[in-house]
Amino acid sequence: MKSLVDNARSFTAHVAERAQEFHALEAGQSPEVLFIACSDSRVVPSLITGARPGELFELRTAGNIVPAYSGGRPSAETATIEYAVRVLGVRDVIVCGHSHCGAVNALVSGGDLSGLPAVRSWLEHAAGRPETTAPLSPDLAEAVQRHAVAQLERLYEHPCVAERVEAGTLTVHAWYYEVHTGAVRAYQSAASSFRPL
Numbered sequence: 261m262k263s264l265v266d267n268a269r270s271f272t273a274h275v276a277e278r279a280q281e282f283h284a285l286e287a288g289q290s291p292e293v294l295f296i297a298c299s300d301s302r303v304v305p306s307l308i309t310g311a312r313p314g315e316l317f318e319l320r321t322a323g324n325i326v327p328a329y330s331g332g333r334p335s336a337e338t339a340t341i342e343y344a345v346r347v348l349g350v351r352d353v354i355v356c357g358h359s360h361c362g363a364v365n366a367l368v369s370g371g372d373l374s375g376l377p378a379v380r381s382w383l384e385h386a387a388g389r390p391e392t393t394a395p396l397s398p399d400l401a402e403a404v405q406r407h408a409v410a411q412l413e414r415l416y417e418h419p420c421v422a423e424r425v426e427a428g429t430l431t432v433h434a435w436y437y438e439v440h441t442g443a444v445r446a447y448q449s450a451a452s453s454f455r456p457l
């Protein structure tokens with residue numbers, strides 16, 4: 261914790277050195293991308309993409325799960341997606357799964373979640389079990405990739421997303437990130453597989 265506090269203190273000095281860039285943020289934000297990633301601490305979207313402040317609108321959920329469209333019921337996830345698509349007008353949505361994902365592991369392995377009722381509820385109600393054809397590998401690559409593609413289907417259930425995709429003004433992507441190598445792969449729908457970016 262201490263190193264984080266120290267960095268937060270020195271960050272102000274860093275911003276002062278780049279005053280022009282940061283002062284421009286007062287005027288508002290116009291990110292082109294909504295980046296949906298797992299809450300896992302090993303996944304750092306700005307580190308992966310090199311995004312500067314104002315360039316990525318982020319939604320972090322356990323397991324980068326996109327829950328079913330909530331309609332009029334309160335949902336932080338649906339609200340975030342709707343705001344990004346309808347107000348900010350993002351051009352792309354990226355759902356980024358990652359290797360060694362604990363949430364996906366729980367989905368496919370069905371581990372004991374009796375002490376984690378909120379986690380169990382989220383996984384049971386928000387995501388189906390990824391179907392895999394091969395034995396699970398330690399990095400869970402196949403399960404995570406199938407899971408990420410399934411979240412794209414959930415995105416299409418959101419009216420704001422469906423409208424813009426149909427109009428050709430929004431594109432959705434599924435990525436797979438390896439936490440131990442930094443490799444990023446993107447889903448190619450024509451090949452039904454993930455390929456290096």
Ligand SMILES: [Zn+2]
Binds near residue numbers: 298324360362364
């Ligand atoms: Zn994860």
